[in-house]
Amino acid sequence: MGKQPSNVPRESPLPRAFYLRPTVEVARGLLGKVLVHDAADGLAAGRIVEVEAYLGEQDPASHAYRGPRGRAEVMFRRGGIASVYFTYGMHFCMNVVCERAGAGGAVLLRAIEPLAGLDLMRRRRGREGLRDLGSGPGKLAQALAIARPENGLDLLGSRLRVLDGPPPAAIDVSERIGIKTATDWPLRFTERGSAFVSRRARGAGEA
DNA sequence: TGCCTGATTGCCT
């Protein structure tokens, strides 16, 4: 395990009950929280500034739409674990599984503000700029070394955890990015004014 | 079995 940087609070992770709520509530609640991964090559952490909610079997944009099969199986487990999938042949993305077992709700982590382990993240990313470390779902997964082995990991564990943190002063709501169905569902949440979000809302909805 | 597309990123013009 990596050494503990002094600026990561040694708090206990958010309780299970935080995740056993409606997915949209968990999504909004995750903004400002701190994701920590204590990996073999060191510890890194970032403050969550952008998320998207995916609503399970009734959401055509969700991998869970076709039921608990294949890569979506983990999304149907009890909330409070990570669901990691591989896409575009080269990127990993991380979901936070929500609600009770069988619900299939999940929150895609889309951007973090780097907090700890900055040099480690730079090495993993091959990029220097702070903004390039976590401003996108594939980027943050790479910066935090989240990949296949982390699929299904408990977020209340020692390797991977989510700590409390100051919520944003204001939250913007917009349409989800990179999908082709249910594109008008307002399920993307970003910290207003953050320089670390992946991109601006497409024209619409600063609400 | 084979083809196509994707909850993306980075490099190119």
Next chain:
DNA sequence: GGCAATCAGGCAA
């Protein structure tokens, strides 16, 4: 703004 990289899953044949 366009497009390639690269592979797992979905669906047609």
